[in-house]
Amino acid sequence: MKILMIDDDQKLCRLVADYLEPMGYKVEVAYTGTQGLEMFRAGAYHAVILDVMLPRMDGFEVLKQLRQESGIPVLMLTARGEETDRIVGLELGADDYLPKTFSSRELLARLRAVTRRYQQTESRANAEQAGQTLRFADLEIEQASRTVRLQGELLNLTPVEYDLLAVLANAAGRVLTRDYLLEAVAGRNYDVFDRSIDVHISSLRRKLGEQPRQPRYIQTVRTAGYMFIA
Template identity: 55%
Template sequence: MLEVSGNRRLLVVDDDRKLAGLIRDYLMPMGYEVELRHTGPEGLAEALAFPYEAVILDVMMPGMDGFGVLRELRKKSDVPVLMLTALGDEADRIVGLELGADDYLPKTFSSRELLARLRAVTRRARVRPGNDLPVELCAGALRLCEETHTVVLGEQVLDLTALEFAILTALLKSKGRVKTRERLIEEVSERRFDVYDRSIDVHVSSLRKKLGDDAKNPRFIRTIRGIGYSLHEPEVGDFA
């Protein structure tokens, strides 16, 4: 069984071993540890036996189908569940949602949509009443937690200066959008750092090195010439 610190464990329950393997191979570089089960009873037992951040659950399985697994799971657990199905019928989607599914993703789906929906259901779970888990800012395998002041890339904890941490936080909070150099300076200066126009470039360069980013072909932080910077999800392929 997985021994993973934090809250990054996922369980995939699907009798399609090839698809389950593709999901695992895609999500592991995103910073997740993924366990696979291929029957309903095995998946149910695993979901009840160990803590998971979320369960990705197929509907159409022999023996105990996904609806049966979800029905029994909800008697004892409120773990977020993202259901996968080849069925496109609205009635089937409604059944799953009424049984307690957090979201529904019909096959075939893109890897980006899977990741977006997975993050949405886990984010909603974090803000449920009584759930005081720290909230993380994420981009692929990069995770930042303001509460614990930690940054993790895959399984490696990064040693950032306070200013680098502030810059990365500001960029993650505006993920996918351009942050002008002036606005970035203004935001980190609010945290009592003394920065100026060109020094911000030096700090971003240092941050890139710690992220393993190539300035000419960056995975995370892109330079928008004459404007500033933007932080993006690493490029990934799609499932067919």
């Protein structure tokens, strides 16, 4: 499996490569955001490990450009460990987040989780080629093409946001727990990243134009999870 690591910490890049390569990963490294984007566009990678704090072009801007071109799994790193960084990264389309105090084993576990989720998403996409279109008032979910339209306008959803919406819509009227949703869209248990579902749901709601106190499609069920309103 081929990994692109974009990080200006050369020592850390060497340590990560030395640990991952015996595990079957080929790690290629870029030390700036610009170089990382050039390598990404020229190569075929299975995942990206992306630092937030990069010279000239920060990791958030790199992530924005990556998401305009690909749904490739992105694992973000930050030295600051701030919740704001985590939320911003997830809202921009990162698949997971890891503070730079991580252990090598944790990095490997997170990397395996995001790549497994992506592979599962791709498999579901292939299986949904003949899938039905879901229609709810002014919302249309075309499962064959994995596209969503609101009042006829195409929405720009991240892969995780689309998966969440599709899972909820296919179970319209039923309450789905955060545990269930995490397993359904990410193939991992909630204790790996217990607030990621809430962040993705918040971003999804914003793109659906929902008002926090008057949800049109996604309702929060207190202490339980979320329910799609048909």
